[in-house]
Amino acid sequence: MLVMNYRYRIYPNFEQEQQMLSWLETCRRVFNYALRERKDWINSRKCPADRCSLQSEYIVAADTPYPSYYAQKKGLAVAKKENNWLKAVHSQVLQEVIGQLDGVFTSMKARGHGFPRFKKFGQYRSFLFPQFKSSPIQGRQIKLPKIGLMPIVFHRQIPDGFAIKTVRVIRKHSGWYISLCLVADVSIPEVPPHGRSIGIDVGLSYFLSTSDGEQVDRPRFFDKLHRKLELLQRCLKRKQKRSNNRAKLIQKIGRVHEQIAASRLDWQFKLAHHLCDQAQMIFAEDLDFRIMAKGFLGKHTLDAGLGQFLNVVLPWVCFKRGVYYAKVDPNGTSQECPDCGARVKKDLSTRIHECHECGSVKPRDVASGQVINARGLSGVQIASGRDLSGYQETDARQDRTKLEELKSNLEKPALYASA
Structure with missing residues (x-):
């Protein structure tokens, strides 16, 4: 399977821009809350048994389970019933925030890094739509759930044979962008050593x-x-x-x-x-x-x-x-x-x-x-x-033919994927 990311410029109207800014702030608050929940649980298991800190101690019940990825996702569903401002954001967008934090903690344990930092106001700059039933591209516009249609600049077209898997909305100082994750069900062989x-x-x-x-x-x-x-x-x-x-x-x-x-x-x-x-x-x-x-x-x-x-x-x-x-x-x-x-x-x-x-x-x-x-x-x-001994020449020739067809699609793509 071949995966590529294409980035395009989008132009939301004033209401859509305010809505996306509100979503970014909500994602930031959810990220910080989930991070604080995990740090409190870990720090509560670190305090010495014979003395207390001069500042404060983290007191969490001994039978409280670790706030894992699935536990925090379940807690997010409960929090939505009590906080209406969480309902304004797409459910899968908030779940991806929890998934992002879980990935950071996994990397922290594997590489020995310190705890991730809390996000200050304005530092959370993107959110992700993890899946689509059909292509969100409609002509020269893109339709995002709960946001609606907005113009998109196709400076390069989506090649034939590729489907849109995820869409990430990115806020930059120069404007708004989207990153399309494109996937194609093809097997690409590695380039063999040859030539100069x-x-x-x-x-x-x-x-x-x-x-x-x-x-x-x-x-x-x-x-x-x-x-x-x-x-x-x-x-x-x-x-x-x-x-x-x-x-x-x-x-x-x-x-x-x-x-x-x-x-x-x-x-x-x-x-x-x-x-x-x-x-x-x-x-x-x-x-x-x-x-x-x-x-x-x-x-x-x-x-x-x-x-x-x-x-x-x-x-x-x-x-x-x-x-x-x-x-x-x-x-x-x-x-x-x-x-x-x-x-x-x-x-x-x-x-x-x-x-x-x-x-x-x-x-x-x-x-x-x-x-x-x-x-x-x-x-x-x-x-x-x-x-490389025993590599079948017929299979290699077929794989190279698929690779050449895919490269020709990348160089001479269709207009864009149909909706």
Whole structure:
């Protein structure tokens, strides 16, 4: 099954916009209440038996069960009978808020994170309709339960063979958007290794260096608008809280941040297509950029968007273009000579690779890209000898035919899904 998300701009009228703002505030209150209920139950089981806290203690009966996902959903149905403002929101929308909180707690236990934070006023910015009996698209409009019809901008049409599974309404500083989750009942095979390969090394001195010697300068999207943001935020400091002028200024600042993010994403997609034009296999390092974002170069790391490019943009473009994409072990890629394999130690200030064994001299990032390419090809050969043996050619040909038909639908879609 193939799943894709398409985002479109919508234009609700004044009554619909006020209704959706009210829904967001209700979802925020339900989220905070469910979070407080879980934290109180957990903290009540943590207090020492021989002493009390100097501030307060959480007292919950010993036989009170843990407020799990299904228990809180049941409690939500009971609360609707006592609070009319909960009835104004679609029932499944509020249930998805409980599901979102349960997913956060599951991730917290798995990764060892702290408790999720309470949402302040205006911080809850989206709600989800989890299912539809039929397509909500009606011509150039979309019909949402309890909200009604509103215009939608189809800057790209929904491909044939895809059905709308969920709809998420998103509030941004630039306006209202919806994210359509599209599903198609097709089986897409993974792109097999084939053709010419390149290795890429990402960094901050150069955004990207390939094994062919090409080096791409790092764009500075945030730095270009940093002065403008600095002036706007300085004005924001003098505004009275909860005033209309403060709200307008916050919206203006948010639009600048959206401009920065959109420019970065557009540039990364163009770069990904440029790389796919050069080779049929692309190898990159398997790095955790969250560690780099916490250091003294964190601002520049986040501005470059290295993790977004390697983990989101490039894999998706490679999938659409039929290019094989894989990651390799990053340990020691910059300390190894790509020509003879000797270990050449160098710190971050050394930007030229000079091998004392074979005399190779080249830019450090280019040498690292060549090492990454060699490791990727080595891994492909090992995997091909173990996993790809016995792969039936007829099945592969049928799968590739389905993939080509699906890609042609994505490139030349129908007008849009019928209602």
